[in-house]
Amino acid sequence: MADQNIKNQQTALGDVAARQLAIATRTVPQMVTISPRWLTRLLNWVPVESGVYRLNKVKDATAIEVDCSSRDEHVLPQTFVDYIENPREYNLAAVQTIVDVHTRVSDLYSKPYNQISEQLRLAIETIKEKQESELINNREYGLLHSVAPSQRIKTRSGAPTPDDLDELISLVWKEPGFFLLHPQAIAAFGRECTRRVSYLARYTINPF
Template identity: 90%
Template structure:
């Protein structure tokens, strides 16, 4: 009877052995640091073929004289528009990395997914994440460092309130485009709206839903820094024709994959390692002071320092 039970237990194929003949469905590598990067989608991008963008400005718009006289008036004011003598020039900044792939790996292990292609895809995603961070935080041209002192206000009660966002709108009242803030700041604003009984409506952009205030969407970005439980909220107007904020990129790059981004093969070294240079050239310009305003000292309710790229 013991032998019969032993033989009976061996008549069914086990899961472990059966899996040796099965084909697993594989995914491409997933990476948690990839975000939607809404800021780069919402900016208007201007090609800068020389690598330099010169921002010319009028010296004093209030000095331009015009007249609205009676019909019999014979003397009209004569005027001209003067320009500043030393306009600011923006140089494109580079975000780069070198991707190394051993030829043996790419030759033997590129089915079903190409190893070189996946290495480049993930590196490009990381570079684009860094690009959004630089557009916000770069000390030379980032949004947070391009705000005129007159365009900076502080949160009244700590948590972001409808009153705070209304005051931001008064600073960027000429066709405001969107608020840019950390997802936790959006949650804090939503709580304040709910507490006041004025839940913000939503709008659909790029197939996703966004909260709005006064019809202006609240766009999330985790690149807004959080320090000691406080963050900042930006309101901006975009577009060159609206004298707003514009993104700058280098067109016509060798090995161009997308505007301003290129991949170049650098060769194979003596250790059979193939190298690829991934470069992204970009910058940002605020055309006039009232194109952007910032709300500071926004409490989000979680007191920790947020490490952005």
């Protein structure tokens, strides 16, 4: 029994106790919800007076009469451009919160990183994530809910294909600045492109 105690007796400083004197390398607080947020960088931002953005449009563009006449004189059509009387308005929305930090905590635990600065940084990152999410998904002004019916297409056979992308581009009346796609749509599109390339490669190698 005595021999067993001698074997279990500690003869050197252990790791747990030694770590109390060591300085660990620390990182700033991180969150998995933080994304690159490319959308807010690519959009064309417009200053909004009084927090209201009014979208004025022509009431009926097909009713505007013009004439491409020959050299002979004849009566020209009389026309005017009518406007929508109740145009759609977008009201400025605020994304906000309150960050609480006790003075005792910020005084005692602000080295090497300032507690107040890190709390504000992470809260601001969350606000920016919420801003981008609202720009896409908000039912009043989000991009998904503001698409004109004429600009909506359905895929031909389930997953989006290069043919669907061509059809989508054909609806654009000017050069698009960027495409906004769900990650799963991008993955499905990539698989379809790979499938087509593989099919063409097999056909080229063995056409019979």
